[in-house]
Amino acid sequence: SDAFLVLILCYSKMGNVDMAVETFGKMREFNCEPDVYAYNAILYVMVQKQLFLLALGVYNQMLKFNCSPNLATYSILIDGLCKTGQIEDALQLFDEMTERGISPNNITYTIVLSGLCHAKRFYDAQSLLNKMSSNGCDPDTITYNAVLAGFCKLDRIDEALMLLSSFEGRGYALELNSYSCLIDCLFRAGRFDEANKWFCKLIRDNISPDLVLYTIMIRGFCQAKRVEDALKLFRQMTDRGVIPD
RNA sequence: CGCCGAACAGUGGACA
Numbered sequence: 001s002d003a004f005l006v007l008i009l010c011y012s013k014m015g016n017v018d019m020a021v022e023t024f025g026k027m028r029e030f031n032c033e034p035d036v037y038a039y040n041a042i043l044y045v046m047v048q049k050q051l052f053l054l055a056l057g058v059y060n061q062m063l064k065f066n067c068s069p070n071l072a073t074y075s076i077l078i079d080g081l082c083k084t085g086q087i088e089d090a091l092q093l094f095d096e097m098t099e100r101g102i103s104p105n106n107i108t109y110t111i112v113l114s115g116l117c118h119a120k121r122f123y124d125a126q127s128l129l130n131k132m133s134s135n136g137c138d139p140d141t142i143t144y145n146a147v148l149a150g151f152c153k154l155d156r157i158d159e160a161l162m163l164l165s166s167f168e169g170r171g172y173a174l175e176l177n178s179y180s181c182l183i184d185c186l187f188r189a190g191r192f193d194e195a196n197k198w199f200c201k202l203i204r205d206n207i208s209p210d211l212v213l214y215t216i217m218i219r220g221f222c223q224a225k226r227v228e229d230a231l232k233l234f235r236q237m238t239d240r241g242v243i244p245d
Numbered sequence: 246c247g248c249c250g251a252a253c254a255g256u257g258g259a260c261a
Contacts, residue, residue, distance in 0.1 A: 002252080005252070005253080006252080008253095009252080009253070012253090036253085037252065037253050038253090039253090040253045040254070041252095041253055043253090043254095044253070044254070047254095070253090070254095071254080072253050072254040073253090073254080074254085075253095075254040075255065076253080076254050077254095078254090078255095079254070079255070105255095106255080107254060107255045108254085108255080109255085110255045110256065111254080111255050111256095112255095113255095113256090114255075114256060140255095141256085142255060142256045142257085143255080143256075144256085145256045145257055146255075146256035146257075147256085148256090148257095149256070149257065149258075150256090152258095175257080175258095176258080177256090177257050177258045178256090178257070178258075179258085180257095180258040180259075181257080181258045181259090182258090183258090183259095184258070184259060187259095210258095211259090212258055212259055212260090213258080213259080214259095215259050215260070216258080216259045216260095217259095218259095219259065219260085220259095245260095
């Protein structure tokens, strides 16, 4: 049974649904009842390949065979719904899960938060974030990344900045990607000085900007008609060994 | 057979 699981996981990582499904089917032939991990593995591939209806079928089969879904099962399914834009169904499944007595953890919350952001449901995301903390789940760095990027893209920059300060207050540091995202959004909102301020902070913190961030900066300064600043950055970039594309 | 552990799920940047 473990052997099957490992095999399914391998196919799953290779993105080979057909072989994963075939292997899964063979389990029964060998008198191995799939356990929750096997189900999760197979659900995961299906969801990755957007075969959501198939996944739902497997989920129902799972219930029929009295294999109780666990938190990972729901995370996989909810994630699939979110990523195919079916946020309402995702929320419903989320409720179904809690009704079954399974409480969400960091991962589940992050999935739903990111789904809500992608669905442009800022207020729902905000209140879920609060609910998360009041349920004793502390957002971790992945949660913050997801929500920060989400808020930025919804042009809720001030909310993102507030989030960032509570984030820093808890001793986390942003990664380069997230800074880039924030800076880009500041530029788009016409908040050039702030964008520049964050960039300077990055340098002070000894984080090396990469090609993408330099591109964001240069583009931003060009839009702000600060061509000299843009050129200065271009030089800084090449001096630091970042090659323009 | 029971217990314990392990193995499954989350974010991600400009232009394109």
